[in-house]
Amino acid sequence: MSLILTSSNKALDAYLRRIDSDDSTSPVELQAIRDQADEHVNAVTGVTANADSLTPLGKAIVQLLAEADAMVEGMQRVAIEARRAKLLPDRREELKEAIEHQIGYVVAGYQSSIQRL
Template sequence: MSLSIVSTDKQLSDLISLAEKVHEGEGASTITTLEFQAIRNEADVEVGKITIEGLSATLADVQKQAAALIESLQKLVVEANIAPGEVTERWLSATLSNFQEKADSLSESLQKLGIAARRNKLGVAILAKDLQSKEREEARMAIVTSLKKAVEYQLAYVVFGYKTSVERL
């Protein structure tokens, strides 16, 4: 089983393409720790670009939940490899339950971000009132694009976290 990700953002798409090398005939991902960290670093940069009150705090929560989800994935793999004989059904159930809670939290944070974006009218309210409607729409679309890009980077980080941990089992 494998998971893939595609982005319409050229820069992110290029990072994904570079990282998703496949061993010939094996079908196994070869995403390295460095490539994973590069996605993580870019995700942080994109989140930092959103400075609209209400959106930036909610996006930071998405970032925090994505990191917690990756941490739970890594814990699952590390603990399973350290003591494979001690991996019981009870342990696996508890660990997967923890992962599910983190996934739920990430999903809830994304929903809250969508609500915050709609409440902020995607940044239109913060723009100068003297801008013409075309300029306002262009400014709004720039904010929407930045927000989507920041979220896509966070989700790519989550998928790459899976690829560098559980997918390798």
């Protein structure tokens, strides 16, 4: 079971392909993509993850950045706890599939909102 992300942004898509090239995302790669994502948001909006924004848009962006971090951290916690629980291989695959459905929900949310801007 795997989930492959592609982007219409050529630079982001090329970066994602480099990360995917070994079928594993290292902590360094994960931090780098987070930093790049935050830099792009800052370049476009002037907002950083730890900013106290005065505008409603800025507040919404800060909240989204925090929620993105929380989702990644949540997935990391699920993976750690699944390993600790010593799930059988078939249960691990079922868990991966369930989480992929959640990621599908997030992508569909992007398509129904941000993509339509």
